[in-house]
Amino acid sequence: MRAWQVHRHGQPLEALRLVELDEPEPGPGEVRLKVRAAAIGMPDAFMCQATYALTPPLPFVPGQEVCGVIDAVGAGVDLAIGTRMMAVTSFTDGRGGFAESTITRAATAYRVPDDMSDTDAAAFRIGFSTAWIGLVRRGALMAGEWLLVLGAAGGSGATAVQLGRALGARVIAVASGAEKREFCRKMGAEVLIDRTSESVPKAVLEVTGGHGADVIYDPVGGEPAEASLRCIAAGGRLLAVGFASGRWVQVDTAHAVRRNYSLVGVYAGGYTREQSEADHEALLALVAEGRLATFAHEVAFDDLPAAVAAVGDGSVIGKTVVAFA
Known part of the structure; x- marks a missing residue:
């Protein structure tokens, strides 16, 4: 699979390089997602520079939040193959979302409404x-x-x-x-x-x-x-x-x-799955009522390093999401 990997610490344009990696395998309690969209956050820029507390050891794939489709599950997971989810990835161990496949714990994957786009879902959670x-x-x-x-x-x-x-x-x-x-x-x-x-x-x-x-x-x-x-x-x-x-x-x-x-x-x-699920559904109810609106914009997968740099320097308005073809 294609992935953007931090191979050395520095500014995003220097730290990130495009590589070919084997698809990660989900362990117990984990889910593998085919990534459709991945949002970029300030922590991704900080991880490139090793200034974020949860930066994993080199080399690693950053990317905290995605929308994707389940194509493999680990032991103890009852989510169905083919289900579209928004999720916080296992970026802390280097298996982040800036790749064509990523790993998330089932406990950090959440429902996506049918009428919510991949881009909006990636930027939501x-x-x-x-x-x-x-x-x-x-x-x-x-x-x-x-x-x-x-x-x-x-x-x-x-x-x-x-x-x-x-x-x-x-x-x-x-x-x-x-x-x-x-x-x-x-x-x-x-x-x-x-x-x-x-x-x-x-x-x-x-x-x-x-x-x-x-x-x-x-x-x-x-x-x-x-x-x-x-x-x-x-x-x-x-x-x-x-x-x-x-x-x-x-x-x-x-x-x-x-x-x-x-x-x-x-x-x-810092909250239980039950609490987080309740919060998620309350937020989705506000979306359904038209009281929360999208503010994400897309960039191409090949332009990801420049997009991370722009988030890091504060020039971006709203939320940047990487679209996967």
Whole structure:
């Protein structure tokens, strides 16, 4: 099978090379998928550079999330051959989704509605499940609250903008440039802030009448997240989702105590299959109601290294998905 493999650490254009590999065999509890579409996330760029905590040993095939069709199962798996699934791959052991066949645990494969495209399904699972866990399970976002989304034009931020709007929050999107701001408006943001031309804390306090953001959704980390704490509401929740900036947010405990706000960790892998299944079905119900919309765009398999590089440098709007011919 054809696969994009990280053969040395470095920038994606240098680290990734196209190779021929044997098809992986599923072990107990595992499923093999013929990949139809694979989404690209920031962790894929980080894995190329060995700056992601779950980077496997060299050489390895990255790619966290896919849509594909089951063509082999391991012992103890009762899923039917030929079933189309969206899945989080076994990328942590080097058997990721940037290949014509990939391995996933049955426990991390989920139903795809018949009317959902392969591209949309590949881009769905990690972003929306993380947003649900952050906003619903961990952040307890309430209708009418102010939700501030950092990195709102990226694959992670855009899911939070959409889901926040669907939950009845008043969404403030932070992005850079007119094109990204327009994208966030289409995703459902009520207020748009250009971080390159205005102070985010000042703008948030102004639009909220001094109240501040009740919930901050942070897939960025670093200085942008720390600056946002200057406009968090009393009793607010900072949801630590990711570190696209290169490092996690650091919180001054004394400041958090004085303002009565909380730093809340968000990790989609920390829930049981039953809980994850319930979340998945709740999200699919919102899709069926037309309250969550697609924002993925396709690139060709041969262009994958350049696409990973573009995700890594933050120039991409929305979610990039590799289409398999």
